Amino acid sequence: MLTRKQLWRAARDALLYVSLCTVTFIVCFPLIWALSTSLKPKSEIFATPPTLVPRTLTFENYEALLTGRQQYYHSGPQTAPSGPTPAQFFTRWFVNSVIVTAGSTLISIVISTLAAYSLTRFRYWGRSVVPYFSLLGYMVPSIIFVFPLFLMMVRLELTDSLWSLIFGYVSITLPFCMWLMWAFMRSIPIEIEEAALIDGASRYQVFRQVVLPTALPGIIAASIFAMIVSWNDYLFGRVFINSLDNLTLTVGVMLFFEGTHVDWGLLMAASVLMTVPMAILFMALQRHLVAGFGAGAVKG
Amino acid sequence: MEVRLERINKRFGAVQILKDIDLVFPSRKFVTLLGPSGCGKTTLLRMIAGLEDITAGKIWFGERVVNELAPRDRNIAMVFQSYALYPQMTVRRNLGYGLRVRGTPVSEIDTAVERVARILEIDHLLERKPAQLSGGQRQRVALGRAMVRKPDIFLMDEPLSNLDAKLRVTMRGELRRFHLDLNATTIYVTHDQLEAMTMSDLIAVMHHGVVQQYGTPAEIYSKPANLFVAGFIGSPPMNFLEGEISNRRFLVGDGSLPLPALQVEANAQKAVLGVRPQDLSRAPAAGQDTITGTISLVELLGSEKLVEVQLQNRKRMSIQLRADAFVEMGALFHLRFDPQRLHLFDKESGNIIPASN
Structure with missing residues (x-):
C-alpha cells in the first residue's frame, strides 16, 4: 500500500516526466516532421489528414540527392525541368561545406591555441587586453563585416572560391576561439610546464606533450563552436560565392525553393542530411563541450 | 654537489x-x-x-x-x-x-x-x-x-x-x-x-x-x-620586553632583572630583552631575578600549560608550565628569569647584543 507521501512523489514525478516529454517533443517536432516528410512518397506529403509516420516508406528522396539523378516530377518528358536541378549538386555542396568547415576550424584552432598560449605564458605589452578586445567584434552584426570582407576578397581575387569562405569564417570564429582558449589556458597551472622543463623537456615538447593534452577539452569546445558557425553560415556563402559548383549546403538548399515548384520531399531529405553530421558530432563531443565552456566561464 | x-x-x-x-x-x-x-x-x-x-x-x-x-x-x-x-x-x-x-x-x-x-x-x-x-x-x-x-x-x-x-x-x-x-x-x-x-x-x-x-x-x-x-623561531613565540641596560641589570617598568656579562659592556642603552616561554620559571616569592604580574589567560596544550601573565606595564608574558601545575586566573605570579637564558637585542638595529660566554 502506498503511503500518502509516496503517492505525492509518484504524481510529482509523473507530472515532471510528462512536461519534459512535451517540451522535448515540441523542440524536436520540426526535425521529426522533416525526417517523416523526407521518407514519404510525393503523394503522401500533402495528404489530409497529414501523417506523422509515413504509410509508405520510401528512400527515393535520399537516393536522388546522393546519386544526383535527375528527378521527374510527373510522368512524361514535357514536365521535366529544363537545366540543372539543385538535387544534382547536393553531394558537391555537401563536400564544399565539409571542406570550408574543416579548413576554417583547423586554421582557427591552430592560431587561437598558439595565440592563447602566448597570451598566458609570455610577458609583453597589451597581452592582458587583447582577449577582451577580440570579443568586441561580436558586439556588431556580422553583416557589417561582410561587405568590407567581400571587397578584400575581390582584391585578393578569391571571390567565388572556397578559400574566400574559409578565410571569412576564420575571421568570425577566431576571436571567440582565442578568447575561449585563453580562458582555458589560464586555468592550466604553470607549475605543470615548469615541472616538465625541469624533467628535461624542451619548450616545444612541453607544449605538445603537456599543454595540448591538458587543454584538449578547451580545444574541443572551441572546435565545436567554429564548426557550428561555419557549417550553419548563410550570409558569407550567399555573398562570396556565385557559381553553383562552389555553393555550400546552407545556400544551396535555399535553391530548392526557387522556381514554380517546391519539392518538399527533397528539401526535407536535404535538411536531414545537413543536420546529421552536426548532430553526430554534438553527441560524440558534448561531454567535452560542457567541460570546455565550464572552464572558460569560471576562469574568464 | x-x-x-x-x-x-x-x-x-x-x-x-x-x-x-x-x-x-x-x-x-x-x-x-x-x-x-x-x-x-x-x-x-x-x-x-x-x-x-x-x-x-x-x-x-x-x-x-x-x-x-x-x-x-x-x-x-x-x-x-x-x-x-x-x-x-x-x-x-x-x-x-x-x-x-x-x-x-x-x-x-x-x-x-x-x-x-x-x-x-x-x-x-x-x-x-x-x-x-x-x-x-x-x-x-x-x-x-x-x-x-x-x-x-x-x-x-x-x-x-x-x-x-x-x-x-x-x-x-x-x-x-x-x-x-x-x-x-x-x-x-x-x-x-x-x-x-x-x-x-x-x-x-x-x-x-x-x-x-x-x-x-x-x-x-x-x-x-x-x-x-x-x-620567528620557537613555538610558542619568544617574549619580548623593552627596557634599558644599566649596571648589568635590565630596567623594565618599575622592576629590574640581572643580566649575563656582555661582550661589550653597555650602559643606558635602549634594548629589547627576549626570553622563551620554556626558559621562564615560577618563583614562590618576589626576588632579585623576578617580575610579578597577574595571570590573565591559561591554555592547556596537552602535556603542558601555557600561562599568560600580565605585568604592571600591561605587557603580557607567556610561560610554559607542566600540565598539572596549579594556576588560578587573576592570581599573582612571580616570573623568574635565568640570566643565562636571556637574549638581549639592540632596540634600534634589532641585532643581538652578545653575551661574553
Missing part, C-alpha cells in the same frame, strides 16, 4: 625581491630556506632551478656557474607545492616522463619507475591518473618523479603544505629518510619553522629578501642573530 650563491639579486621592475644573497649549501646536506610569505624564498629556489632569471650575482653548482643553463641541463629535480603532476598521464607515465624525454630505453624506464614506486609504496597505483589519487598519494608521486632520475640536487617548494596535519608529520620523517638514502643536496623551502627545525641540517632564515641568519637548527634556536629570527 655543493651549491653556492654569490651576491644574488632579484628585481621585478622597481621592486627588489632579493638583496645580495650569499649562501653555501654543502654537498649532501638538507638545507631549508625558511621565512614568512613574501620573503623571497620561493623566488630564490626558482632561480636555483633556472625557472627565474637572475638580475645580478652568480649561482655555482660545484665548480660551474649555471646562470645561463636551462633547467633541464642542471640535473636537478623539483617537487612543487601543488605537486604539478601531468593530469592526463598515468602515475607510471608521470614517473617516467623525465627519463622518456631524455631518450632513456623503455626497459630502463620501466625498471627505474618500478623501483621508485616500490620504495614509495605506490606500486599499486601505477595505472591511475592523478585525479584518482589522494593528497598524500599525489605527494608521493611528485616525490617519485623527482627521485627517478637520480638528480644531483633536490629542490622542494613547500611540498607538505597541502597535506593534513597528521600526514605532514609522517611525511616529514619520510622526506628526511629519503634524503639520507638519496645522498643528494636538498634545498627545501617552507614557512613552517617546525618542518625546518625537524628536518634540516642547516637553516637560512629569510626576511624582506635578506638572509637574516644561517646556521644549524640548534644555533638558530639558541642564539638568534636578531629580533626577527628570535620572534
Whole structure:
C-alpha cells in the first residue's frame, strides 16, 4: 500500500516526466516532421489528414540527392525541368561545406591555441587586453563585416572560391576561439610546464606533450563552436560565392525553393542530411563541450 | 654537489625581491630556506632551478656557474607545492616522463619507475591518473618523479603544505629518510619553522629578501642573530620586553632583572630583552631575578600549560608550565628569569647584543 507521501512523489514525478516529454517533443517536432516528410512518397506529403509516420516508406528522396539523378516530377518528358536541378549538386555542396568547415576550424584552432598560449605564458605589452578586445567584434552584426570582407576578397581575387569562405569564417570564429582558449589556458597551472622543463623537456615538447593534452577539452569546445558557425553560415556563402559548383549546403538548399515548384520531399531529405553530421558530432563531443565552456566561464 | 650563491639579486621592475644573497649549501646536506610569505624564498629556489632569471650575482653548482643553463641541463629535480603532476598521464607515465624525454630505453624506464614506486609504496597505483589519487598519494608521486632520475640536487617548494596535519608529520620523517638514502643536496623551502627545525641540517632564515641568519637548527634556536629570527623561531613565540641596560641589570617598568656579562659592556642603552616561554620559571616569592604580574589567560596544550601573565606595564608574558601545575586566573605570579637564558637585542638595529660566554 502506498503511503500518502509516496503517492505525492509518484504524481510529482509523473507530472515532471510528462512536461519534459512535451517540451522535448515540441523542440524536436520540426526535425521529426522533416525526417517523416523526407521518407514519404510525393503523394503522401500533402495528404489530409497529414501523417506523422509515413504509410509508405520510401528512400527515393535520399537516393536522388546522393546519386544526383535527375528527378521527374510527373510522368512524361514535357514536365521535366529544363537545366540543372539543385538535387544534382547536393553531394558537391555537401563536400564544399565539409571542406570550408574543416579548413576554417583547423586554421582557427591552430592560431587561437598558439595565440592563447602566448597570451598566458609570455610577458609583453597589451597581452592582458587583447582577449577582451577580440570579443568586441561580436558586439556588431556580422553583416557589417561582410561587405568590407567581400571587397578584400575581390582584391585578393578569391571571390567565388572556397578559400574566400574559409578565410571569412576564420575571421568570425577566431576571436571567440582565442578568447575561449585563453580562458582555458589560464586555468592550466604553470607549475605543470615548469615541472616538465625541469624533467628535461624542451619548450616545444612541453607544449605538445603537456599543454595540448591538458587543454584538449578547451580545444574541443572551441572546435565545436567554429564548426557550428561555419557549417550553419548563410550570409558569407550567399555573398562570396556565385557559381553553383562552389555553393555550400546552407545556400544551396535555399535553391530548392526557387522556381514554380517546391519539392518538399527533397528539401526535407536535404535538411536531414545537413543536420546529421552536426548532430553526430554534438553527441560524440558534448561531454567535452560542457567541460570546455565550464572552464572558460569560471576562469574568464 | 655543493651549491653556492654569490651576491644574488632579484628585481621585478622597481621592486627588489632579493638583496645580495650569499649562501653555501654543502654537498649532501638538507638545507631549508625558511621565512614568512613574501620573503623571497620561493623566488630564490626558482632561480636555483633556472625557472627565474637572475638580475645580478652568480649561482655555482660545484665548480660551474649555471646562470645561463636551462633547467633541464642542471640535473636537478623539483617537487612543487601543488605537486604539478601531468593530469592526463598515468602515475607510471608521470614517473617516467623525465627519463622518456631524455631518450632513456623503455626497459630502463620501466625498471627505474618500478623501483621508485616500490620504495614509495605506490606500486599499486601505477595505472591511475592523478585525479584518482589522494593528497598524500599525489605527494608521493611528485616525490617519485623527482627521485627517478637520480638528480644531483633536490629542490622542494613547500611540498607538505597541502597535506593534513597528521600526514605532514609522517611525511616529514619520510622526506628526511629519503634524503639520507638519496645522498643528494636538498634545498627545501617552507614557512613552517617546525618542518625546518625537524628536518634540516642547516637553516637560512629569510626576511624582506635578506638572509637574516644561517646556521644549524640548534644555533638558530639558541642564539638568534636578531629580533626577527628570535620572534620567528620557537613555538610558542619568544617574549619580548623593552627596557634599558644599566649596571648589568635590565630596567623594565618599575622592576629590574640581572643580566649575563656582555661582550661589550653597555650602559643606558635602549634594548629589547627576549626570553622563551620554556626558559621562564615560577618563583614562590618576589626576588632579585623576578617580575610579578597577574595571570590573565591559561591554555592547556596537552602535556603542558601555557600561562599568560600580565605585568604592571600591561605587557603580557607567556610561560610554559607542566600540565598539572596549579594556576588560578587573576592570581599573582612571580616570573623568574635565568640570566643565562636571556637574549638581549639592540632596540634600534634589532641585532643581538652578545653575551661574553
